[in-house]
Amino acid sequence: MGTAILRRYVLIGAIGQGGVSTVYSAVDARRGRKLAIKVLAPSLADDPQARENVRREALITDRLRHPSVPRVFEYGEAPLPDGTVVPYVVFELLAGVPLTERLAGGRLDWPEAVRIAATAADVLAVAHRRGVVHRDLTARNVMVSAADVKIIDFGLATAALRTAESGAHPIIVRGDNRKLPSHPKTAFARPSDDVYTLGVLLYEMLTGRSPYPPAVAAMIVAAGRVAHLAPTPVLTVPGLPAELRDLVRACMAKRPEDRPRSADVALSLWKTLDSRRFPVPSVN
Structure with missing residues (x-):
């Protein structure tokens, strides 16, 4: 607390910590605004x-430049006090709470779950179009507020495999002609892997529980061996639109190859939400 990075970014306190890095809230002394570092x-x-x-x-x-992805202001290297x-x-410093906190209180109403999932699908569609797979779309990496949803932590993201399902080209880093390297632990990733985890996330929001034993599912999904999972349980949430249940499955x-593209998932989810807001009148 109080440490200044590059004599500019004054650290206020830790707001997130993983095995390899720490995220701090900070103040930009030059511009007088709060940020995350x-x-x-x-x-x-x-x-x-x-x-x-x-x-x-x-x-x-x-590179993604999506309104539901945190904005990056600067990247570099800096000396610490030692x-x-x-x-x-x-x-940018985000408002809201991790989706894990919301789910700790139980399942979400399906319109809210759809809004969150549709936003995540939008982000995935942009990422996949630009040749990137997130590889870590879980509740802890979704920030939710009353007005916004943000998808965070692209630490495991990688350049997508060039496959018929994705049609994506590896991302080119601005300022040079090099392709963005694949993450060494997730180089096998495909866009359909993100679609799978989006389905798991939506299932968790709709039911308040994981469709599989959490430890087993995490291990198998991380290893890219989804085919070894048990069949998806049937959703039995009262009042759930049938098309939403079918989309999750x-x-x-x-x-x-049987999973829909992320762009199609996003369109389906927004359509489902709009049909609730603006129902089509019945014709007698």
């Missing part, structure tokens, strides 16, 4: 792969 753990300062992971996340997040030089990324299909 992700800083690599000093213990990993000499780890080339860890440093590259921070760079990759900054480039991918900045002399250690670490990579950092300056993001389609997103969670075992065979990647």
